[in-house]
Amino acid sequence: MNRLHPRIRLLWIARALITAAVLSGVALAARLTVAPPWVPAWTPAAVFVVLATLGVASAVLRYRVWRYEVREDSLYLERGVLTRVRTVVPFVRVQHVDTSRSPTERAVGLASTVVYTAGSRGADVSVPGLALDDADDLRERLKRLAIRSEGEDAV
DSSP: OOOOHHHHHHHHHHHHHHHHHHHHHHHHHHHHOOOOTTOTHHHHHHHHHHHHHHHHHHHHHHHHHHHEEESEEEEEEEEEESSSSEEEEEEEEEEEEEEEOOOOHHHEEEEEEEEESSTTOOOOOEOOOOOOOHEEEHHOOOHHHHHTTTTTOOO
């Protein structure tokens, strides 16, 4: 089983901290405008601390659980903190494979490999948090395996 690059934790933690900061700003605005006088002044800070703690813990646990493996006939993904999700993508279902890099991924030198599959909407899967060379290698490997399996039946 392959793990994601450790820098993805930094990205997930940064996103959690930004979300906590924005929501504590909303709590501060609500405290200053519509909150009754008995609501403590420290409420926005408490909102930030609680959300930041939960977000950081979630990012660390998410990283520990995330795994992927290229098998003989499929791509296997395992992820999820509260709900464990195991996904098997047979190569005969793969339509195309991309490497993508969001601005935040570029900032930390990472990329994602996105596998588009035949079937229902939203059936596409992504392997985030890969070094750019690893993402490109995974894309090429999945592409070759999907082309090789074209003559086989779907699982």
